[in-house]
Amino acid sequence: xxxxxxxxxxxxxxxxxxxxxxxxxxxxxxxxxxxxxxxxxxxxxxxxxxxxxxxxxxxxxxxxxxxxxxxxxxxxxxxxxxxxxxxxxxxxxxxxxxxxxxxxxxxxxxxxxxxxxxxxxxxxxxxxxxxxxxxxxxxxxxxxxxxxxxxxxxxxxxxxxxxxxxxxxxxxxxxxxxxxxxxxxxxxxxxxxxxxxxxxxxxxxxxxxx
Numbered sequence: 001x002x003x004x005x006x007x008x009x010x011x012x013x014x015x016x017x018x019x020x021x022x023x024x025x026x027x028x029x030x031x032x033x034x035x036x037x038x039x040x041x042x043x044x045x046x047x048x049x050x051x052x053x054x055x056x057x058x059x060x061x062x063x064x065x066x067x068x069x070x071x072x073x074x075x076x077x078x079x080x081x082x083x084x085x086x087x088x089x090x091x092x093x094x095x096x097x098x099x100x101x102x103x104x105x106x107x108x109x110x111x112x113x114x115x116x117x118x119x120x121x122x123x124x125x126x127x128x129x130x131x132x133x134x135x136x137x138x139x140x141x142x143x144x145x146x147x148x149x150x151x152x153x154x155x156x157x158x159x160x161x162x163x164x165x166x167x168x169x170x171x172x173x174x175x176x177x178x179x180x181x182x183x184x185x186x187x188x189x190x191x192x193x194x195x196x197x198x199x200x201x202x203x204x205x206x207x208x209x210x
Contacts, residue, residue: 003063008050011063012083019071019185020081027188045084052087065193066091069098072186073150101149102195109201112152113208116142125209129156131166140166140179154187155196159205 014033018026024033057063070091074081085091101108120128120138128138139156140163142148157163163183170176190196 002054002058003060005050005054007060008053008063009046011060012050012053012067012086015064015067015071016081016083019182022181025188027192049084049087056087056092061193064189065099065102066095068186068189068193069095072182072189073098101151102193105151105155105195106197106200106204108149109152109155110204110208112142112148113204115147117208119147125205129160129162131162131169133169133171136170136176137162137166144179150183150186151190151195154183154190155198155201157183158187158191158196159198159201 010033011031014026014031017024017033053063053066057066067086070086071081073094116128116138119142123138131137131140136144139148139153143150143153153163163180167176167180
């Protein structure tokens with residue numbers, strides 16, 4: 001049975017607002033939004049996108065995954081992702097890549113940690129996660145250079161809170177706040193979708209760094 005287009009539109013609006021609005025938390029507000037959220041208020045381009053998403057996904061979880069994959073991993077960190085882009089070939093490819101990563105999260109997490117340790121073999125796990133007012137922690141740097149997945153970065157922070165600690169120290173006020181917000185907006189979805197198993201990740205950390 002196809003998903004209702006009104007449900008699709010509501011999920012698009014809620015998840016888009018969650019990632020783009022600092023003060024809105026979809027989980028806190030139980031995926032509810034104030035204002036005009038009915039499909040009747042869509043413009044023609046958005047209606048086309050909703051119809052295409054309806055054809056692509058037959059269940060709610062897959063649709064949510066598609067939206068999260070795109071809003072969390074879009075390169076438009078400081079810009080708004082246009083709803084019309086959500087059914088594009090690029091968006092579909094981004095979701096497929098995300099699904100491949102999240103379906104093998106333990107492997108990806110281990111691979112990223114092994115690579116990070118090899119790049120800084122003399123540093124301990126705790127030192128790699130340390131920061132100062134002017135220095136980002138190593139995992140954050142590796143993410144920005146494309147050497148670590150965002151999912152690995154979030155998993156490490158969910159386990160240790162190292163980025164939360166860095167957020168209290170780092171003085172830079174342009175790039176860091178956007179970067180940190182992106183992580184914090186993504187984390188609850190990784191938890192809700194069962195992607196990050198902290199106990200399993202802790203075992204991997206111990207194996208790589210012991």
